[in-house]
Amino acid sequence: MFPHAASTSIAISRAVASPALVWLPLLPLSAFTILIFFGRRLGRLSAWVAVAALGGACALAGSLGEAVRSGRRLAVAWPWLSATDARWSMGLSVDGLTWLMLMIVTSIGTMIALYSIGYMHNDPRASRFFAYLSLFCAAMLGLVLADHFVLLYACWELVGLCSYLLISFWFEKPAAAAAGRKAFLTTRIGDTGLLIGMWLLWATWGSLRFDQLANAAGQLAPGLLTAISLLIFLGAVGKSAQVPLHVWLPDAMEGPTPVSALIHAATMVAAGVYLVARSAVLFTPESRQIVLVIGLVTHLFAGMVALTQTDIKRVLAHSTISQLGLMMTALGMGAVTAAMFHLLTHAFFKALLFLAAGSVIHATHQQELSRLGGLWRRMPWTHAVCLIASLSMGGFFFLSGFWSKDAILLAAEHAHPSLMWGLLLGATVTAGYIARLYLRCFHGAAPDHDAAHHAPHESPLIMVAPMAVLAVGAAFVGFAGSPFLGQPLWRLLGDHEAHERLDAGIALWSGVALAAGTGLAWLIGFQRRQLVPASLRPLGHRLYTLAANKFYVDEWYARAIIRPLLRASAALAQADLRVIDGAVNAAGRLGWVLSQWKERFDRVVVDRLVNGVASAVRGAGGSLRRIQTGLVHQYLITVVVAVVILSVIFRR
């Protein structure tokens, strides 16, 4: 009878209606609107507009915590396209998973906006930067709040757009412009997969609402579900920079460092993980297998590349890819909560690492590891927060990264023991590259600075304070999921399989991995000892070259895909020029010839006819005007004579 009314009432009965949710994305969006129109006039104030909007959203998200933790779901829905179909009604909803993402995005977003005030203070387009940052946060909040695939997809594309705009923020640099383009196009491949997956789900199941996915999983054929889930996963592969679509993320480091921290480390790239977690019920064992394989390959592959990179931001970029791979691996094992837990801790320590790197770059104008060193005296605060973040990422006991890695390792052990060894190898690599980065940046001999170039100094308070806040997060946020506090995170996400106590064996092994990675980094990466036997050295060298060149994936793509595509386009352009243009020109020439013929006909026949009539009329007029003398008598004589003649002719 009233399908839409019925469905709304059902939704309300399940969830608590809370219209305030609309303000979450609306606050940053209004900040964006203000900044894009009045940013120039606001000047330095524009940064504070963005900070205020993000802080407000953060407070709002925090205020929802009470209700969410008690297990309720908050929702606000409005009909959309309801004239045709009630199933398109969409809205925002908050459950534990969403709330977790909300807190990550708003809190880290606020801190990074604060940090950017210091980082971007010399940039003439700073207000534009804050506008984009606000738009990104609005889109990201919309993405996690969406209760419907279509809304999620719209926000998904919006964050992609913001990513593009911010990567190529310094578009004067050709490398930045190219990187933005590459990021946009590469993720677009994944987005297309997501779109097809959504369409397939719509065509076979008929609803794209997240709260009805479980029903779909129960009723659709397994093969179909595998196809749908893999297509959705393709979207996540693009966004979360998994192999084989990972190539854009290292190049994305051309953007300003705060952007790298927020978008390309903490939040947007995690959207893929969030998407898979959100639609986890759709994933069949087969598709989970593929998620697992891709995640694991990405984890190890990117970790190895990170070991060899010499640019700070590129090390961190590959580290991000690697950690996202770890989350995907966890998702592939079905450990959604562990994956989200790692997403949470990773967001904090990776954002912090990027901010610390930004602080170093800001102070020294250097990104090359070989030109850095010994900074710990000059920049004590940056050094301290970087140490905390590195240890957290390496999985040092008690710090956040330890707990989340532990949770994933535990899940791996449950899934398959050999998987755990693979992940321990990954953990060793992780500890290795982050220790190498930390040691070479902050310790060792300081390179000679030019006399003209003043010595590096600590960053201003506006940059240090957000880093300090994030450092607290990077150190302690992991307790949300640790067995010591009864794992509130597990309860928040509705996962009942929480492990009650610390698994000593796994903790031990993860400690060994950390120690081994750090030790090797100390020896090889920092002290430059030759540990490899001489006979194996050429092989090692070849491996190093391979990894340092990112396994030539970019070059291979260029050769296998981009160049053939360009060649094909050039050929098509030639065809266009020759065939299509030729046809058009021939048609044009034919018309020209025809009109020439017509013109001649016009001139010879039509014109002559018209002129002939005209001259005949003129001649007649000329001969007749003679009798028009203007003398009345002559006319009268004519009349009289004519009457006489006529009466003679017509007499009876």
Added chain:
Amino acid sequence: MTIILLRLSAALFSLGVYGILTRRNAIGLLLAVELMLNAAALNFVLLSRTSGQAHAQIFALFIIALAACEAVVGLAIILSLFRCAKTVLADQVNLLKG
């Protein structure tokens, strides 16, 4: 009797035609036209009497009315012609020459 009157009418008409063809003065032309009109009216009345059809005389009344109108219009034209061209001689007014 009838023949005499018909001849009178013909004479009047011929006088009118003669006047038209010879007069230069526009007022004279108007008078000559009046003669011709009256010759026609006389013819109508005469032939009405001889044929016994009284309604033919209506035309005589029409002609009188027409002549009056014609005199008014003609004199008005001549008056404005005089104002414009300072002459009433018809052969000196040849603006309409082709």
